[in-house]
Amino acid sequence: AGLRFIVGSRATKAPADLASHFRWHGDAFTDGQVIDTITPRVATTTARGVNDEQKRAEPVWDPAVHERSWRAVWSYSAKRAARDAKTLTLQENRAKAVIAGEKAARTPRFVTVKNGSRSLDETSLARARRVVGLKGYVTNIPATLMPAGEVIASYHELWHVEASFRMSKSDLRARPIFHHTRDAIEAHLTIVFA
Known part of the structure; x- marks a missing residue:
């Protein structure tokens, strides 16, 4: 198009x-x-x-x-890198806790399961750290x-577009309308919304 x-x-x-x-x-x-x-x-x-x-x-x-x-x-x-590194460290610690049996949860990121045993996926972790x-x-x-x-x-x-769209969905403000037919009400609200 x-x-x-x-x-x-x-x-x-x-x-x-x-x-x-x-x-x-x-x-x-x-x-x-x-x-x-x-x-x-x-x-x-x-x-x-x-x-x-x-x-x-x-x-x-x-x-x-x-x-x-x-x-x-x-x-x-650099600011995003610091935040990403902190998040990855938390994910790594959680993965290690699940592997050690300290936490029972769904399989988190960086945990691989082979033959019923869990291990830390060092390759995925290194790849993730490379792009922080x-x-x-x-x-x-x-x-x-x-x-x-x-x-x-x-x-x-x-975010401006998203904010205005959220506002239009939640804060649709119109003056009191004094229409009696469905067509007139819908037409008025359509004009206000547009």
Whole structure:
């Protein structure tokens, strides 16, 4: 339909989207760093091939060239990293408590069950720790129309839309109406709501 969008991306997609960054720079990020790259639309080998980690520079998304991919913007925040690290530590401690039998609960994150015995999933935990502080945004808006900083700023304005929608659902205010037929009442409320 030719519509444009900006949505949040899952942190689990970061290692694939940022393969080149991780290869050339490791886990090092600076506060406020923004990386504009590509994320595959579909989970095929061809689609994943757009992020060539042999190249030092991140690929620039072009809708004509990258038909099976979207543009991905990743930003790093030290404040988010501290919060994410704290959350991961709590999840790790909970997983260890469940494994030790100190807590009886559903299987928490980072616990694997093999042959009836529980163990800490070190690989998943390390992968999660590697992407703390990162937040991803996926869009179909080219960098020529909207720079990465504007993509992030636009996504952060979403709360205004959500707040106004919540307000319109809960705080619909109308003057007293003195209509007697159903059609007149519905017409009046439709106009007030619009």
